[in-house]
Structure formats: C-alpha cells, structure tokens
C-alpha cells in the first residue's frame with residue numbers, strides 16, 4: 001500500500017499522470033456510510049449524486065459489502081466459457097422483473113447499449129439488409145464508444161471523432177409527429193431513454209412512449225429503452241417503462257444495477273434473442289461472479305414494494321420542496337422536473353458555481369448541461385436528508401440573489 005497523501009499531492013499527481021478528460025471537483029473521497037461520504041481529511045458530505053445514480057443502496061450497505069467480500073473470497077472471476085450460480089441467478093431475476101426473455105451482462109452502460117445496437121441490427125438484417133436506421137433523440141446520452149456516442153444526440157460529443165458509424169438519425173424527444181415523419185420500413189430501431197438524464201432530466205410527456213411503441217409496431221422496428229440511469233427503482237418503479245405502461249423489445253441497464261460494482265446488461269425478447277448465435281457477441285469480464293453477486297443483492301432489495309414505495313414517497317416530498325424553492329427563487333429556478341429520485345431544477349444561470357458552494361457546505365449535488373441541477377441520490381435517502389440538502393441549497397441561492 002502506498003502512503004497516504006494530502007489532497008494537494010493527489011491533485012498534483014492526477015494533473016501530471018491522468019488523462020485530462022474530467023472537470024473534477026477538488027475533493028478526494030475516502031469512504032462512505034449510507035447517504036454520506038467522507039473526504040481524506042474526515043470531512044463529511046451528504047451525497048446527492050450517488051456516483052451518478054450508481055450507489056442505489058448507499059455506501060457501505062452491509063448485505064452488499066458482505067456479498068462482494070464473500071464472493072471475492074470464493075471466486076472473483078472465471079470466463080463466460082463456464083457457468084456460475086451468481087450469473088444464472090442475476091439473469092433469471094432480470095428476466096422475471098422485466099417481462100422480457102433473455103439477459104446479457106456487460107461491464108458498463110456504453111457496452112450494454114453497444115450490445116443492444118448490435119443485436120437490433122442483426123435482427124433487422126434478417127428481415128431486410130437495408131433496414132438499418134436507428135433513430136435516437138437530441139439531448140440523449142447513450143455512452144462513449146463510437147456507436148453509442150453516435151447514438152448520443154449531442155453534437156459536442158461527436159466533434160473530432162469522425163468518421164462516425166452510419167445509420168443514425170435524431171428526433172426531438174417528446175415530439176411524436178417528427179418521429180412519425182422520420183420512420184419507415186427501413187427503421188431498425190428507435191432508441192430512447194425512458195427518462196432523459198444527462199440531457200437535463202426530461203420525462204416523457206403524456207402518452208409519448210406509448211405512441212412511440214405503436215409506431216415501432218407499425219414499421220416493425222424495435223423499441224430500445226435505455227434505463228441505465230432511470231432504471232433500478234429510480235423512477236419509483238423498478239423499470240421506468242412500467243411507470244409509462246410501455247414494453248420495449250430491448251432494455252439496457254447499468255449504473256445502479258450492482259450498487260457500485262461495474263456492470264451493464266441488456267435484456268431482450270425471445271424473437272430478438274434468437275438472431276444471436278454463439279460467437280456473435282461476447283465479453284471477458286461481463287457478468288463475472290463478483291459483479292453478479294453484487295447485482296443479486298440489488299435485485300433482491302430494490303424491487304420490493306416497500307422499497308419502491310419509499311422512493312416514491314421521498315421523491316414526491318423532494319419534488320414538492322424543490323417546487324417551493326422555485327417559488328422562493330423564481331429569478332434563479334425556471335422549472336422543476338422529474339419523478340421518483342431523478343429530479344432536475346433548471347436554472348436561469350450556470351449551475352457549476354452553485355454546485356461548488358453546496359460542496360463547501362457539505363452537500364454533493366450535480367449540474368448537467370450547464371444549467372440543470374440534477375438530483376440522483378442513493379435510493380435509501382430519508383426526508384430529513386432531503387431537508388438537509390435543500391437547506392444548504394437554500395443558503396447558497398440566498399447568497400446568489402443578495
């Protein structure tokens with residue numbers, strides 16, 4: 001073990017040795033407990049980001065840490081050339097919860113989406129070689145591999161990486177008329193986040209997703225829902241699509257699925273599954289017993305009625321309080337959006353400084369697309385912790401208007 005260094009030493013090392021791709025906050029985190037994390041000097045922070053919607057059971061949740069430690073002692077990894085109890089269990093649970101038929105495990109969200117895109121293309125090819133168009137939404141986020149960054153409808157992520165994979169087109173989320181115009185029998189799939197996260201927390205309006213489902217059926221295209229951020233109970237339903245009463249042909253998961261251990265998954269219908277043959281897809285690490293042991297704890301805990309009820313209750317309380325804050329600071333907060341524990345407050349000013357001020361006062365929150373405060377806390381937070389974070393935000397906003 002290397003010697004413990006000061007925060008300044010760690011910043012300097014990172015600045016010298018790490019790829020400069022993250023606009024990091026000046027904070028070295030060392031440990032966590034429930035909804036709190038501690039920096040390397042012992043200062044405590046209320047964590048309303050949860051590693052970007054990852055630590056759904058909070059930090060140091062004992063059944064999770066014990067499952068991971070126990071599995072690590074037995075077998076961390078073997079190849080997908082062999083079976084493990086942990087992987088078989090996790091897949092069965094996902095199939096049962098999703099109402100779909102077959103699961104596959106990857107290591108990240110981008111990889112889950114990459115796999116979903118591949119299987120959709122292979123399925124469509126078996127009908128018509130020209131049926132390759134994949135329609136995604138502007139302001140979406142689907143990952144950083146070449147195909148998933150192309151699927152991501154934000155030109156800033158494309159610039160400099162051309163030539164990009166072909167066959168992707170974009171529509172405005174929630175605009176069903178635009179989608180209807182763009183779709184044809186050459187459409188392979190429509191790929192959407194059930195609730196847009198990174199793009200600024202936009203839930204689907206009215207019957208948007210149901211109408212998307214109907215258009216997919218009409219053109220025999222697949223509906224791929226990316227629930228990497230909105231899934232795993234965050235919306236108040238285990239799968240956010242259950243909230244909107246739609247069923248996808250493919251759903252992708254990652255972030256919260258193993259409570260912090262790297263994992264991704266896509267789940268498909270039997271018809272789609274049958275287009276993949278041995279060798280068509282694979283992974284070395286994906287679904288290894290360590291990750292699946294962690295996923296099994298999440299899959300045994302989050303779908304419980306009482307757990308989801310708590311997410312809905314605390315989420316509704318949180319949203320009401322944010323709405324009250326919007327009324328109090330109507331010159332700073334334009335709109336409050338979201339459901340369950342994926343909430344956003346759109347500001348009239350850049351959010352980074354507000355996030356920094358909250359951090360100084362002991363609260364970790366996040367800002368996305370420059371002006372949307374995004375709240376994606378551990379799903380185990382209490383109303384008291386909501387009050388705690390919002391009283392810090394209230395103080396920070398008060399200083400801004402004065």
Ligand SMILES: *Cc1c(COP(=O)(O)O)cnc(C)c1O
Nearest residue numbers: 108109110141142143226228229
């Ligand atoms: C985070 C995210 C991804 C990418 O996940 P990685 O694990 O970072 O590759 C994809 N889609 C959505 C909706 C996300 O929020």
